[in-house]
Amino acid sequence: MRRPGLWQLLALALALSICLHTPSSAASLNQQFRAWLDADLWPSAKASGVSRKTFDAAFAGITPNLDLPDLVLPGELPATPKTQHQAEFRSPGNYFAENTVRGVTAGGRNRAAQYGEALSAIKRSTGVPAGIVLAIWGRESGFGNAKIPHDAFEVLGTKAFLATRKEMFREEVLAALVMAERGQISPRAMKSSWAGALGQPQFMPTSYLKYAADGDGDGRADIWNSEADTLASIASYLKAHGWVAGRDWGFEVTVPSNVSCALEGPDRGRKISEWAAMGIERVSGRPFPEHEMRGEGYLMMPAGRHGPAFLVTPNFYVLKDYNESDVYALFVGHAADRIVYGDKGFSGSWDKVGGLDRSDVAALQRGLESLGHDVGGADGLAGFKTRRSIGDWQAQNGLKQTCFPDASLVKRLR
Secondary structure (H helix, E strand, C coil): CCCCCHHHHHHHHHHHHHHCCCHHHHHHHHHHHHHHHHHHHHHHHHHHHCHHHHHHHHHHCCCCCCCCCCCCCCCCCCCCCCCCCCCCHHCCHHHHHHHHHHHHHHHHHHHHHHHHHHHHHHHHHHCHHHHHHHHHHHHHHHCCCCCCCCCHHHHHHHHHECCCHHHHHHHHHHHHHHHHCCCCCCHHHHCCCCCEECCCCEECCCHHHHHHHCCCCCCCCCCCCCCHHHHHHHHHHHHHHHCCCCCCCEEEECCCCCCCHHCCCCCEEEHHHHHHHHHHEEECCCCCCHHHHHHEEECCCCCCCCCCCECCCCCCCHHHHCCCCHHHHHHHHHHHHHHHHHCHHHHHHHHCCCCHHHHHHHHHHHHHHHHHCCCCCCCCCCHHHHHHHHHHHHHCCCCCCCCCEEEEEEEHHH
16 A cells, blocks of 8 residues: 655645544544543542542543643644743743732731731741741732632543643542532632642642641641631741741842852852852842851842852752742742742842744754753753753853843754
């Protein structure tokens, strides 16, 4: 039999693509989803102690939501997304829009007194200060005022069936089923973000099962409707991830030009006294606190030489455990400082950088990988390994170190 030629294959691929977006193909996808629920997900849910009644109630009327990002339809191959849907991984300076920061800091100060007794008790039991807890609450859900519109089982079910990270979302949807089975919340009341994060602290279901706390003493952890439970749950999460009581999160600093921006990262720590001896100073002009000088610190430059620089402590990386983004952790620490000490912004300014497609950053990362650099994976996200690899490559090629991707670097390295 004669093999199809290239144009025939392209025509077939186009036909399949068109079919996937027709009403009949949608019905077929729904049927595949239902078959997957019964044959694949249900046995795992049953093994986790979920009853058939709970399982059926959770997925009653649920069909795949194809408007969610990062899905891979049947017959497609996964690819690096062209655009970045999460604000935490876009241009760093945009994340610190002053109206956004002030909304969190003003709201945090208002609630610091309102929930003062609960926050004091939380600090005594967990070591996590009030400013940090309030900043996370404000950033995640606007202190409970943000709309959290999605049905968690629609989101988690769709992503476990079709997302690029199926196994992760499979674990999460099973955890959500366990939550429903235990009566912690009814399936239709379990509202989430587009990524499946739940309630006011935006916990994934696995985090809820491990860290959600009863702050108001009513016997359940209601992170949708109880402010006390929300605050206690945030602090519980941070304590479990290693929050060090008595240490700060970090300090804005000036980094002399003779100190390489490629020294950044949690695996390149030094005592803060050693960083200070290299010429790194607090922007306030005050010395680092004496107890911090003896502790380990890490250089953190989220925009490379194009923005403010910081020496951060292990607590910064506990904040990153909450949301795996440098600028998220920085936002929380900065907002916490402003809640407690007053509304003062960064001393350093953010240059207009970024604007690259995620796929362009991934191409740059692959170019650096081919030269032997460890960029932490070609995922299109400019994390610290990518930033310092850029700095190392620039130094090796006699270029000024910026430690941040730009269009000219993409052109040279892709």
